Amino acid sequence: MRRGFAPWSDPTAAPLVRFENISKRFGDIAAVDRLSLDVYRNEFFALLGPSGCGKTTLLRLLAGFEMPDEGRVLLDGCDIAAMPPHRRPVNMMFQSYALFPHLSVAGNIAFGLRQDRLARAAISARVDEMLALVKLEGFGGRRPDQLSGGQRQRVALARSLAKRPQVLLLDEPMAALDKKLREETQFELMDLQARLGLTFVIVTHDQEEAMTVAHRIAVMNKGRIVQAAPPADIYEQPRSRWVAEFVGDINLIEGVVLESGAGEVVIRDKVGRRYRVAANIAVGSQIFVALRPEKIRILAAPAPPDAPNAMHGRIWDMGYLGGVSIYKVRLDDGSIVKASVANIARRTGQAIGADDEVWLSWLPDAAVVLAS
Amino acid sequence: MARRPLRTDRGSALSLGAKLIVAVPYLWLIGFFLVPFVIVIKISLSETAIAQPPYAPVLDIAGGWQGIRDFLGGLSFANYITIADDDLYVLSYLKSLKVAAVSTVMLLLCGLPLAYAMARAPRAARPLLVTLVVLPFWTSFLIRVYAWINILQRDGLLNQALLWVGLIDQPTTWLATDTAVYIGLVYSYLPFMVLPLYASLEKLDETLLEAAADLGCPRWKAFFVVTIPLALPGLGAGALLCFIPIVGEFVVPDLLGGSDAAMIGQTLWTEFFANRDWPVASAVAVVLVGLLMMPIAVYQHLQTREIAGRR
Numbered sequence: 001m002r003r004g005f006a007p008w009s010d011p012t013a014a015p016l017v018r019f020e021n022i023s024k025r026f027g028d029i030a031a032v033d034r035l036s037l038d039v040y041r042n043e044f045f046a047l048l049g050p051s052g053c054g055k056t057t058l059l060r061l062l063a064g065f066e067m068p069d070e071g072r073v074l075l076d077g078c079d080i081a082a083m084p085p086h087r088r089p090v091n092m093m094f095q096s097y098a099l100f101p102h103l104s105v106a107g108n109i110a111f112g113l114r115q116d117r118l119a120r121a122a123i124s125a126r127v128d129e130m131l132a133l134v135k136l137e138g139f140g141g142r143r144p145d146q147l148s149g150g151q152r153q154r155v156a157l158a159r160s161l162a163k164r165p166q167v168l169l170l171d172e173p174m175a176a177l178d179k180k181l182r183e184e185t186q187f188e189l190m191d192l193q194a195r196l197g198l199t200f201v202i203v204t205h206d207q208e209e210a211m212t213v214a215h216r217i218a219v220m221n222k223g224r225i226v227q228a229a230p231p232a233d234i235y236e237q238p239r240s241r242w243v244a245e246f247v248g249d250i251n252l253i254e255g256v257v258l259e260s261g262a263g264e265v266v267i268r269d270k271v272g273r274r275y276r277v278a279a280n281i282a283v284g285s286q287i288f289v290a291l292r293p294e295k296i297r298i299l300a301a302p303a304p305p306d307a308p309n310a311m312h313g314r315i316w317d318m319g320y321l322g323g324v325s326i327y328k329v330r331l332d333d334g335s336i337v338k339a340s341v342a343n344i345a346r347r348t349g350q351a352i353g354a355d356d357e358v359w360l361s362w363l364p365d366a367a368v369v370l371a372s
Numbered sequence: 373m374a375r376r377p378l379r380t381d382r383g384s385a386l387s388l389g390a391k392l393i394v395a396v397p398y399l400w401l402i403g404f405f406l407v408p409f410v411i412v413i414k415i416s417l418s419e420t421a422i423a424q425p426p427y428a429p430v431l432d433i434a435g436g437w438q439g440i441r442d443f444l445g446g447l448s449f450a451n452y453i454t455i456a457d458d459d460l461y462v463l464s465y466l467k468s469l470k471v472a473a474v475s476t477v478m479l480l481l482c483g484l485p486l487a488y489a490m491a492r493a494p495r496a497a498r499p500l501l502v503t504l505v506v507l508p509f510w511t512s513f514l515i516r517v518y519a520w521i522n523i524l525q526r527d528g529l530l531n532q533a534l535l536w537v538g539l540i541d542q543p544t545t546w547l548a549t550d551t552a553v554y555i556g557l558v559y560s561y562l563p564f565m566v567l568p569l570y571a572s573l574e575k576l577d578e579t580l581l582e583a584a585a586d587l588g589c590p591r592w593k594a595f596f597v598v599t600i601p602l603a604l605p606g607l608g609a610g611a612l613l614c615f616i617p618i619v620g621e622f623v624v625p626d627l628l629g630g631s632d633a634a635m636i637g638q639t640l641w642t643e644f645f646a647n648r649d650w651p652v653a654s655a656v657a658v659v660l661v662g663l664l665m666m667p668i669a670v671y672q673h674l675q676t677r678e679i680a681g682r683r
Contacts, residue, residue: 063582063586065582084585084590086585086586086589086591094579094583096579098580100580100584102598102601102604111589112587112588112589115588115589115593116588159587160586163587
């Protein structure tokens with residue numbers, strides 16, 4: 001990923017796609033609810049959210065398959081509300097791929113080019129170029145049902161890229177692939193996006209996929225964007241409990257701010273334990289401390305007296321995932337804290353096992369304080 | 373890579389029970405199609421006789437070997453030569469093929485929009501629409517054709533309606549014309565065109581039309597480059613289901629048509645019942661079956677190619 005690519009933090013940058021206070025209702029349900037969003041040229045943008053959050057509707061509003069009830073959709077500064085789908089310079093890769101079963105692979109890729117009435121030679125040159133791009137040389141004569149799932153996915157990608165759209169829309173493009181192929185494809189997609197210099201908007205419910213491919217992620221819930229930021233910010237600086245819980249694993253500790261100053265606050269939780277967290281927030285605020293499992297240290301011996309935010313408990317449950325191990329630790333008051341440890345060394349036995357007594361500790365800047 | 377499943381030899385893999393089940397349709401076809409057809413072929417090779425049955429020779433098993441030889445010696449292709457020589461039959465065949473072809477095209481033109489509208493109707497309304505298409509079958513076919521006589525006759529409903537609207541100022545002759553035959557045929561066979569078309573249009577994935585639009589294809593054009601090609605199997609089935617029986621149709625041309633040029637079904641009827649010439653009538657029938665095999669063979673060939681292409 002290119003360093004320093006951050007047009008969203010440049011106030012002079014003009015967005016390529018702008019959703020302006022847009023709403024779309026189906027019956028009583030607002031699929032998209034007064035939403036505003038900018039996507040910039042050359043950006044790989046991900047819409048992430050649970051099913052039914054409105055992410056696909058947003059994509060379809062941009063493709064022209066849905067008409068907004070309110071608000072405007074701007075492409076390169078022009079309102080495209082009145083533009084039918086077949087005139088919009090955006091192309092979509094469908095979740096089902098939607099390959100034409102009666103056409104060959106080459107026929108599918110050429111379909112969009114034929115609509116533009118390009119010369120025969122130009123079409124066949126572009127088809128060959130696209131086949132090479134998705135590494136399907138020699139497959140032009142096959143029919144879609146003679147291909148594997150992964151190959152069909154690439155034909156769909158080639159077809160949607162053939163017209164060099166201003167924006168490529170990808171609706172759950174990898175949902176039908178197995179995990180290994182999905183990971184490979186994610187990197188190929190990033191590579192393609194960078195090489196072709198196009199703007200990609202991807203819809204996905206898979207947070208790892210969104211984190212892998214995207215420059216920025218918009219986390220959606222109930223038709224609204226709850227946070228739009230680069231993946232690291234979403235993960236490390238979630239703006240709300242909902243985002244923190246939706247993206248990755250998290251421990252949430254409810255508490256009240258006792259002391260505040262010098263960029264650090266002291267927080268007391270419900271059972272009276274105190275924590276030091278790096279934050280600026282007024283004394284007396286009711287807050288949540290959000291703490292990722294991998295930011296907690298697990299010690300088999302009592303924590304040194306100067307260890308910050310030390311807690312004592314017993315291993316309640318554990319899971320070995322290969323690269324990391326997840327421990328659920330039952331604290332003295334009965335609450336459960338999740339901590340994970342990277343398995344750096346090869347070991348025959350686990351250093352920490354079920355029912356072991358452990359001490360937990362985490363640094364003040366490891367956690368985030370959330371007001372809501 | 374398209375992988376072909378390894379197949380075991382089907383014949384040896386089937387159990388006795390499975391063989392019996394497979395045998396049922398074959399036995400049915402042998403008993404109720406092949407055997408009668410062979411009898412018809414045999415009659416077509418005989419000559420008329422004022423006797424019971426009205427043709428000769430008749431196989432006399434009691435005559436032994438000599439009887440069989442006499443029987444075979446008595447058979448000839450004379451009736452086929454008669455059919456080929458006499459304009460009456462040739463014109464009759466041509467008329468039938470023409471009527472069937474024209475009405476199949478008209479059925480396509482009427483059936484396609486109807487089936488398309490049904491396939492696009494709200495999901496909840498579709499079973500009702502299918503029922504409405506099938507509903508005419510609840511009344512006897514013959515009665516429905518008689519009803520058309522009423523509608524098409526000189527003081528019938530059609531002329532009354534046209535006079536009332538002012539499109540004509542003199543009652544027009546509809547009955548006993550080719551127009552009446554076409555009206556009757558299109559009316560009678562419409563369900564056979566609509567249902568297979570509907571079945572294939574209803575399966576059509578809506579996303580394919582969205583994909584076409586997304587790639588720059590306007591909706592009206594997508595109908596021709598996506599919808600129609602994908603509906604071709606239904607279109608072919610509907611066309612055959614109409615074309616084949618219309619070639620041999622008897623009731624509609626007989627009741628609604630004129631007396632100028634008979635369709636082959638009428639010619640056949642005349643030979644059998646009016647002229648009592650079973651051998652010529654049988655020859656007419658055999659030639660008709662031969663003619664109808666051709667479109668079926670073409671369709672089968674296309675289907676096989678389609679299936680082979682999908683593998």
